[in-house]
Amino acid sequence: MNAQQWLERTTRDLPAGVAGRVERETRAHLQDAGWPEDADVRAVLGDPEATNEGLRRLYLTAKELEEVTTGGSLRTGWNLSEWLAGLVFPAILLWEALRSGALSSGLGVAVLLAGVALTWDLHPARRRQWRLMLMLLVAGWLYGLPGVWEYTGWPMVYAPLFSTLIVVYAAHSHLRRDARLRRTLQAEEGRA
Template sequence: MTLYDWLNVALRDLAPAAQERMTAEYHAHVQDAMTGGLTEPEAVATLGDPAQVNRALRRTYATDQELRNGQGPKVWWLMLLLVAGYGLSALWFEQAVEAVAAATALVLACLAWVLVRSEPRPVRNLLLATTGPWLFNFTLWLGWSVQAWLGDPPSFGAILWLLTVLWVVWLVDTMQQARRMRRTLTLGGRA
């Protein structure tokens, strides 16, 4: 297998900055091996299975699609509208606990916006796309939790614990994705 063929598989779908960086590193490795007396196919074979290398690189760097994802602001604003609508409907039906939960979520939304606005656009889009649904989820959870605390638990009370577990999973996954994006953007000088 030639280095060109190996690189096509190993670097497939990675962001351009990661592809450029890794191409230079693998090319230098193959050149060093060929200087040591190996042929190109032998030198390329020392790089390992390109599909496995691709999986490992995707755990380290973001893909081109991840960096181009622009869903953050759309999802963010839709979820804020849902939270505000939920809060207004709670006021209309005189459900003070749910209205306060929605107001609390909107205050947290303002704080989240302040925290993510300085991030590079791809990272900000990821964080907003994840935080929007979390805020709506939090609104429901807070209302149900306060109801349970006041002695009127919802009939599906076990969901209160399940939602907190879901938040931890969301947080871990989102932070891993954001770290990969920041690392990739740093390679291209866009961070």
């Protein structure tokens, strides 16, 4: 298997910027090793399928990137979900907190507005993902957790531990996906 065949199998389903980066680095590695590109490169580069699996753990696939960027090639315009998470839902919670004096709704507003401020300078795709995750966590905490807890009948003393475990799991999953998205966006923006 020559270098071009190896690269085609390795970069299958990856975005163009990621594939370009992998190709540049692979060709540089082969040149440093003094390995001819028309020779069988598996001895130097390894199994292309295993490398593709490793790259998929580091980067989003082209299809995942398209889904995340919602509506085309790295769309940066107006997005309903971002406005819902960053403005509409906090406004509803603020109104609820002012009307009923619910401390939990006020805390939810504070978390969401802090999230808006902290994500302000992120790439639009990453910003949307962070704001939606925060909105879902706050909504789950305010509206879902009490109902689930009432249904289970478990003692209320375990609720903070349960909610902490959910937040830790969600944050861990989101951080891993965000790292893949960040690396993919860097590779895509560098392909110009």
